[in-house]
Amino acid sequence: MIEVENLTKKYGNARGINDVTFTVEKGEILGFLGPNGAGKTTTMRIITCFMPATSGKARVAGFDVFEDSLEVRKRIGYLPESVPLYTDMQVPVYLEFVGGLKGVDRREIKSRVGQVMDDCGLNGVAKKFIGELSKGYRQRVGLAQALINDPEVLILDEPTIGLDPKQIIEIRSLIKGLGGRRTVILSTHILPEVSMTCQRVIIINEGRLVAVDTPQNLTAQLQRSQQFIVRIGGPEKEVLSEVGKINTVSRVAVKESGADGINSYLVEFKKDSDGGKDIAPVIVRKNWALYEMRPIGMSLEDIFIKLVTEEKIH
Amino acid sequence: MKNFFLIFQKELRSYFNSPIAFVVITIFLIISGYFFYNIFATFSTISFQAMTNAILARQYGQLNITEMVVRPFFANISLFMLIMLPMLTMRIFSEEKKSGTIELLLTYPVKDSEVILGKFAGCMGIFTIMILLTLPCMFLIELFGEPELGVVVSGYVGLFCMGAAFISLGIFASSVTENQIVAAVVSFGFLLIFFMMGYSAGFASESIGDVLKYLSFMPHMYNSFAKGVLDTEDIMYYMLFTLFCIFLNMRSLESKRWRG
Incomplete structure (x- = not known):
């Protein structure tokens, strides 16, 4: 649905983005991850035909963003990061205006506006001017204007920024509900958002693609080994030696020593071993008490920081 | 065409949703x-004096209400437009x-030309309301004197053409900053x-002076429309000026799409 090839954008001598290539399939939700100034907004602005690339190509639904800009723009719903709206218009009037420009049929426009206002929870502010709305509601109006013509492609630049936790959950589930029918590109620097909503992640840093994969694969790839936190009530020395003897375990260490001999241990298993199952029998055999046992997966934060810092070292 | 109307409508509405239009x-x-x-x-003072004093009356020649009220009135309005219209146009793209x-x-599927013409028409709408609201002055003259209606009509046509030129230049200026x-x-500058x-025409060589005079707004208003003359040359002058500014405006908007 979206194809980006060797996209480069220079601002004077400074690099906006450098040689970025990726594709997004129809119905996919793609997370665009990167620190501030990494080039997320630049890439999005090129795909939405707002600014041209210095070199490289970008196509949406087979149309080139430079050659067939109008065709591309017909198929895109865009929410820029700053959510720029006309503050002197009332919410439904604004949405009707945008719907008209985006080619919604005149007879359908009223019902369409009603529909997106329902979806985005805007019915409570139907009489207000956009300038009077809070940040969270403006964000919703921004999302509503992107959705008004039911576009095939949605490009959302940090859609949950500035919302309260309840709104964030609502917006996320709304976006998640959009996948399947629509192709969504979503930029953010909030990592759990990506693992929650996206099927695939692109990590970009200093204008360069660092990784493209599913959140799960990225986690698996970068994890050299599996780690568990295990809280066991038993004599420390014995626990360390007994658990260390298990042949799938590569390392045991006391993470936190607690009162009454109940310690938290960090147990590391060898890669690709399903080690978690071997530890409980030992504890049972020794008649120790098991208080807690949980795997610690590598979070996207860790991956992100790892990739971004690895980049720097190279 | 639909997009043009939508933008025109929105533009008019936003003038009245803010205090700009009213002020x-x-x-x-x-x-x-x-x-x-x-x-x-x-x-009217001069007329009374002339009525009682035969020498003065001869000095003033024929007192003509069209020449002495209607024409200066249009000249004044065109000057106020010079000050007021940049205030209306400055916000349009800036x-x-x-x-x-x-x-x-x-990033909406709208052509640049539709955006510019819609905004231009919106501003022209406000401007038209503005000059039409001066019509009561003309009714007053009509009530107390006998102005030539032709001059009144051509004067308004002239103001309208001039306004179009002013507004197109104003919108272009707004699109670059x-x-x-x-x-x-x-x-405004x-x-x-x-x-x-046209002022400097007198100091320049004849050919350059003619060009300067032709390019100046003033002779295309005071020597024609305000006198009741509808000359195609003057109408063309304002039309070309307007079209040229709209053309520049389109280039300036378009450059955003290709200027790396």
């Missing part, structure tokens, strides 16, 4: 009414650039220069 129109009417009163009062709304507008004050100053360009 500009009110101030414009106060000033033009004040000047009208003075012109008219002067004319505001959108500053607030970022241009990013959404230009995101600062409204800069847009206003640039458009250029309008004033074009207004006064």
Whole structure:
């Protein structure tokens, strides 16, 4: 649905983005991850035909963003990061205006506006001017204007920024509900958002693609080994030696020593071993008490920081 | 065409949703009414004096209400337009650039020409309301004297053409900056220069002087429309000026799409 090839954008001598290539399939939700100034907004602005690339190509639904800009723009719903709206218009009037420009049929426009206002929870502010709305509601109006013509492609630049936790959950589930029918590109620097909503992640840093994969694969790839936190009530020395003897375990260490001999241990298993199952029998055999046992997966934060810092070292 | 109307409508609405339209129109009417009163009062005083004094009457020649009230009235209004119209046009693109709304507008499936013409027409709408509201002055003249209706009509046609030129230049100035004050100053400055360009004709060589005189706004108003002359040359002058500014405006908007 979206194809980006060797996209480069220079601002004077400074690099906006450098040689970025990726594709997004129809119905996919793609997370665009990167620190501030990494080039997320630049890439999005090129795909939405707002600014041209210095070199490289970008196509949406087979149309080139430079050659067939109008065709591309017909198929895109865009929410820029700053959510720029006309503050002197009332919410439904604004949405009707945008719907008209985006080619919604005149007879359908009223019902369409009603529909997106329902979806985005805007019915409570139907009489207000956009300038009077809070940040969270403006964000919703921004999302509503992107959705008004039911576009095939949605490009959302940090859609949950500035919302309260309840709104964030609502917006996320709304976006998640959009996948399947629509192709969504979503930029953010909030990592759990990506693992929650996206099927695939692109990590970009200093204008360069660092990784493209599913959140799960990225986690698996970068994890050299599996780690568990295990809280066991038993004599420390014995626990360390007994658990260390298990042949799938590569390392045991006391993470936190607690009162009454109940310690938290960090147990590391060898890669690709399903080690978690071997530890409980030992504890049972020794008649120790098991208080807690949980795997610690590598979070996207860790991956992100790892990739971004690895980049720097190279 | 649909998009043109949508933008036209939105533009008109946003003038009235903010105080801009009311303030500009009110101030414009106060000033033009004040000047009208003075012109008219002067004319009637002179008329009374001429009525009682035969020598004065000969000195003034034929006292003509069209020549002494209607024509200066249009000349004055064109000057107020010079000051007022940049205030109406300065926000048109600058505001959108500053607030970022241009990013959404230009990513909608709308042609640049539809955006520019829609905005231009919206501003022309406000301007038309503004000059039509000066019509009561003309009714007053009609009530107390016998002005030539042809001159009144051609005067308004002239104001309309001139306004189109002013507005197109103002919108272009607004499209090159995101600062409204800069847009206003640039458009006011250029309008004033074009207004006064004929002044230097006397010091230049004959051929250059002719060009300067032709390019100046003033002779295309005072020597024609305000006298009741509808000359295609003058209409063409304003039309070309307007079209040229709209053309520049389109290039300036379009450059956003290809300027790396």
